[in-house]
Amino acid sequence: MDRESLFEEQRKRMVERQIVARGVRDPRVIQAMLKVPRHLFVPEPYRSEAYQDHPLPIGYGQTISQPYMVAAMTELLELTGDEKVLEIGTGSGYQAAILAELAREVYTVERIPELLERAKQVIESLGYTNVHFKLADGTLGWPEHAPFDRIIVTAAAPDIPQPLIDQLKPGGIMVIPVGSRYLQTLTKVIKKPNGKLQVKELFGCAFVPLIGEFGY
Numbered sequence: 001m002d003r004e005s006l007f008e009e010q011r012k013r014m015v016e017r018q019i020v021a022r023g024v025r026d027p028r029v030i031q032a033m034l035k036v037p038r039h040l041f042v043p044e045p046y047r048s049e050a051y052q053d054h055p056l057p058i059g060y061g062q063t064i065s066q067p068y069m070v071a072a073m074t075e076l077l078e079l080t081g082d083e084k085v086l087e088i089g090t091g092s093g094y095q096a097a098i099l100a101e102l103a104r105e106v107y108t109v110e111r112i113p114e115l116l117e118r119a120k121q122v123i124e125s126l127g128y129t130n131v132h133f134k135l136a137d138g139t140l141g142w143p144e145h146a147p148f149d150r151i152i153v154t155a156a157a158p159d160i161p162q163p164l165i166d167q168l169k170p171g172g173i174m175v176i177p178v179g180s181r182y183l184q185t186l187t188k189v190i191k192k193p194n195g196k197l198q199v200k201e202l203f204g205c206a207f208v209p210l211i212g213e214f215g216y
């Protein structure tokens with residue numbers, strides 16, 4: 001079997017055993033996880049582990065999240081295909097590619113230039129034209145393109161950053177790990193049409209810290 005077919009096999013197994021078996025049901029999310037070649041977002045030395053059940057280093061002290069975490073967070077966003085999504089923490093670009101499959105436009109912000117550049121290259125090489133990249137402190141959001149239908153934060157926040165609350169559309173959903181530097185609770189925030197927030201604390205998780213004005 002050639003290397004690409006082997007990765008495809010591993011990807012199918014990842015989706016069955018790590019994602020569907022743990023309760024992810026949204027068929028569009030499952031389809032996207034089956035399609036996006038996760039190994040291309042993983043640095044070469046770790047590529048053979050790309051479909052295993054854990055996060056992996058991507059350099060600069062950062063990680064590509066565990067596949068299940070990507071799928072679970074994506075499902076929580078309840079995407080239908082027409083949304084404008086803001087992602088904070090581009091990292092490898094893998095989550096952004098999954099979002100690009102499922103939403104209309106993706107705006108992704110990263111604070112480490114080398115990671116942003118690498119993510120941009122991989123995403124563009126795969127032919128996505130609906131992902132927009134910004135090098136900045138994502139705790140400030142991306143005001144020029146606000147408001148957003150959905151916001152996903154893929155780094156650990158001490159609290160929900162106020163600029164992100166302000167940039168979420170009424171009726172919108174934000175998914176964000178909130179807690180200490182080492183342990184957080186995955187939190188789903190729904191902004192009601194009247195602007196009030198409904199905050200649901202879902203399950204424990206461990207992300208690298210969100211560093212910035214409204215972060216650590």
Ligand code: SAM
Binds near residue numbers: 062154211
């Ligand atoms: N979503 C990524 C992926 O698919 O590979 C995983 C992200 S990694 C767990 C968290 C990322 O958030 C790191 O790349 C880190 O540099 C970035 N980050 C931390 N604080 C940030 C901030 N204030 N603004 C933008 N990015 C930030």
